[in-house]
Amino acid sequence: MKVIGKPRRRVDGWAKVTGRTRFADDIVLPRMLHMKLLRSPLPHAEIEAIDVSRAEKLAGVQLVLTGKDFPVTFGIMPVSQDEYPLASDRVRFVGDPVAAVIARDEQTCTEALDLIEVKYRPLKTIATPEEALATTEPRIHEYGPHGNIHRLQAHEFGDVEEALGSSDYVFEDVFFYEGNTHLAIEQQAAVAALEDAGGLVLYSSTQNPHYLHRELARVLQMPASRIRVVATPNGGGFGGRCDPANHEMVVAKAALALGRPVKICLSREEVFYVHRGRHPVLMKFRTGVTKDGRLTGIHLQTLLDGGAYGSHGAASTFYTGVLTPTTYELPRFKFEACRTFTNKPPCGPKRGHGTPQPRFGQEVQLDKIAEKLGLDPAEMRLRIAVKPNSLTANWLRIGSAGLAECIRQVVERSGWKEKFRKLPEGRGVGLACSAYMCGAGLPIYWNKMPHSGVQLLADRSGQVTALCGATEIGQGSDDVLAAMVAEVLGIGAEDVRVLTGDTGLTPVDLGSYSSRVTVMMGNAAIQAAEALKARIAEAASEQFQVAPNRLEFANGRVFLAADASKGMAFREAIELAEAKFGTLGSVGSYRPPDPPGRYKGAGAGPSPAYSYTACVVEVEVDRATGWIAVPKIWIAHDIGRVINPVLARGQVVGSVYMGLAEALMEEQVFRRLPPKLSNALVHKFPSLLEYKSPTSLDMPEVETVFVEDPDPNCPFGAKEVGQGPLLPVPPALANAIYDAVGVRIDELPITPDKVLRALEKKAKGEEPRVGPEHFPAVPYPEPVVVPPPWEGGDGNAVKGAGPKVKVPA
């Protein structure tokens, strides 16, 4: 291969280092106005009246919008379209938008916001999942099973109680993973304008222009064909721009109403409110094992703090469990989950979407199991690592699976055998693993159409243009697109012009989420490139009087495989093809294979492939203060195949960074003031200073290893790399702390005060652990019962199933 696997400057590298990458807030259009949103200062209230008259009269103000201008709701999931662009009668968290001012400049907008008078009637606030479970009235939303429960679900794959009953040991642990946020450095911005005789164009820092496109059509009640969404390069995504956002709807409406371009750029504080970040999740694992460390069954219960709206919550709830069986052989699995509404900014997808939380619990518990059984945690994991080409208890199809090799790599490179349980007091190493999906098997709304489409254009100039709806959020999707096309056509990646993320010009791609882009866009790109190549080969082969398949495409030439001296420049070959076939173009599309599971709920979890990761973290813990230092991290990732090693390594180190940040310091937490004095329930510190994210001085060295075992479902065998490597980092850190000082911190983040508290407990002879003490009673429903593949099932439920899911032909 000439392009794939070679380190290269990314195709958009030049623009990024010269300051020419045009982010949304860099867009300036003639006659452009500015917009700001008035947000609720109350966590839960009815809106009794809004008076905008004084704001409207302020010099420079062009328009004020309120909830009455937006009768239609929206939401990323079809099952929870519960958001209004501007709240009409109810606000549900501090930061819920209630009005918008459009004026000549931001300063005027700010002054006008102060002139809007809103009369609120405060309602009782709900701050935690426990409160949500206990509060039947008021309900934050009128939908959901009951009270303030948003989602409830239960699945059982084989009789788990029986499995636990016949196990040598059963471990029961409760873990907590605090919520946190993406904190992309770019604050979301959007510019809306009219074009083409009244059609709407919206430039926005969105990861998912396609879903935004659909929701805009719904909210604005306009045909989608009259709306164009252009995803500007995102100044960091991490899942934070997956949801269609209020400000995108409102700025679009304003541009339509005024016939002028309108821009909004969120303040940092607003970014914290719009976030849709990691759900706080409380988890209980009951795990049965045999004496030699084989798993017999897991019963997992999760409780999610969803915040004030549905967001991706229906999916997030599934993801707190469905990938649990993908790492190790697990004969039986029961999973119960509950997402609650609270009066806080809604949570949604952040890098790893719902899965880092249970991975933390599972991998820390495995460490405890190994300790109890007297096994080396690496050896134990090697023994039970999931096998390639297998099915899981919940009917996920595993293809390639390089977990064992990942474990061997980090064990070898970290000097695990010389360090584990052998380092001096205060120093330790910990190991953890993970698996992650390479794209969701199903789209967010039910349809049978492709998940990704790529169109190629080529002409006599020799240029090849690749169009795809995929969105460049920094991960390098534009580079992947160019590389795939270039490899097939035998040209350089820099010879492919890419145009992406524009619903007006590019074929649909569902978006940059769930680690789907490389696999899905890549497969579509290869298909399109092969089709184009076939035409070029057919035309060129006539020159040499050979069959088209005797030609090779490489180094910008088309030549005889048998005799490289007989050939022509790629450009000349295109000329021949254009002469023979007329204007040249091709398309490719991709839709993932149908999942084997057929039960209700089987749609969450399936993926064309799964990536695997193993990680070793070394720590130094100061026994007097609990202070934690991390000198080094080793990580091995089963990527299938590396496309551009420069970018792939960047994704791994960046994931390690983010995982370590969540493990050590990041937390999106809230403050409730004394209820006798105040109704307030506010984000504790919506700022880049007080929401702690590691600086260069806080980040250890990371040694990265790639395990390449190409997956047949993936383009050139390449699996995901953007999310999976985050997941093992927090549990590896927790396990390392145990190795260093013998205390268990069963909740994230792991801060020095928690370590010190646990050390004090240890000194007093108490259980050396800090973490949640109990798991509340949650009214989980009767489970959907599905026999696992090895117990004679066919992927359908046998009990509590609801209607069987239709399997597409």
Place this chain on the structure above:
Amino acid sequence: MSQGVMVRRNVHIDLRVNGETQEASFAPYKTLLEVLREDLGLTGTKHGCELGECGACAVLVDGEPQLSCLVLAVECEGRSIETVEGMAKGAELHPLQAAFADLGAAQCGYCTPGILMTAKALLEREPSPTRDRIREAISGNLCRCTGYQQIYEAVEEAARRMKESA
């Protein structure tokens, strides 16, 4: 707020940006960041908080990295301002830019201009900084994508290339 009867009038000054002197007229409350982006059209300089908490807006003022979000533009008369737009010589990238592009130091690219300017000041002062010096020098620039490692490598590579071509 004390806007009351205050006369709201623009200030009018000459600014020297990337070696070129330009006239600018702007409200006195505007920071250098706002004037660069909004009045001079130099949108290469980014912003992430406007409170001095991220480093995205770093530019060079008289050769020193400073945060343009906390510099009053009105105080910049007579000072030399350098932004990312001024780094390349014509079409030729500055060695730092080339190394950042080649070695993955820019992922989403949003913190990149601020880090490039900060690194430029470092290399002008210390042509061969150690890894630890690079870590310290860019510790006022938050990056959420890279985990910083490839940024260090790019600065080291640029230093090497600059020495070779010197």
Place this chain on the structure above:
Amino acid sequence: MMRLPWFEFRAPSSVAEAARILAAEGPDAMPIAGGTDLLPNMKRRHQTPRTLVSLRRIESLKKVSNGAGLTLGAGLTLTEVIHEPKAQPYGALRQAAAQVATVHLRNMGTLGGNLCLDTRCTYYNQNYEWRKAIDFCLKKDGGICWVATASKRCVAMSSTDCAPALIAIGAKAKLVSATDERELALESLYNNDGIEYLKRRPDEILTEIRLPPAAGWRSTYWKLRRRGAFDFPVLGVAAAARFAKDGTVEEARIALGAVASRPFLVPKAAEALVGKKLTDDVIAEAATLAASRAKPMDNADLDLYWRKQVAADFVGYALRELRGDDMRGTRLRIARQIL
């Protein structure tokens, strides 16, 4: 984009002229030096001065002069202080200045600005909209201190790094107004009140800091914060001591920062060192005495009980470093950089 409110801008070229403007404009005028504290506060509408009086063009505020000791102009940037050769003997100051915020902010912020830093609190250092959501607080626009709801006094925290260092060194501050000038021990520049935290009158300008001769003294500063950069201290420990040839402490000062609304000396802890050699026991006793005065509140980063708990450890680090222990490894872990 967060923007500043409107203001009138003045840029005098002498202290006298600046003082005249401040006197004429009254409390609606504020001096601005580096701007790294005032401008974020103005963007968040904590302060909305009608007039800003820039001190940046005043050359005399950049002066460094030797005499009996060292005089540093308040207008020196923190970077200039760190690299000032004459300031090298004052280890505590250099370490404190080097740990303020970030490289960029140290290139902008001044020594005087750091000493006059507004007190900080997580209920206060928030945007206008956020503060509206809690109905504001005692320090600004509201009636209740949300940190201690029964408190009549604002408990916002002194967050300057340089002040405890300079207090331990024994520095004095000079204030100049249109009508008079005065010099006071740096410690007496501060009130233990989150609102009226400075004894500086609105018409006064902090012009210079006078440090006593360093001969015979060793000083150091240890800062507790979450990250290696950006963060304000949640505990600052400065210690200075003069040693006899045999290592006996002849004179000492220990100052704490970020555990009250002002930085302050702990004379009892310092006295516990005098006449003794810094043995582990002596250090432990002084550390306990000093730490007992630390009263952190739940208005800053990190768990407040833990902050209180580790205060003695940090005093211990400082004293062991004064004793001559090699603390580089510990300092690297705590400060995350080589200082």
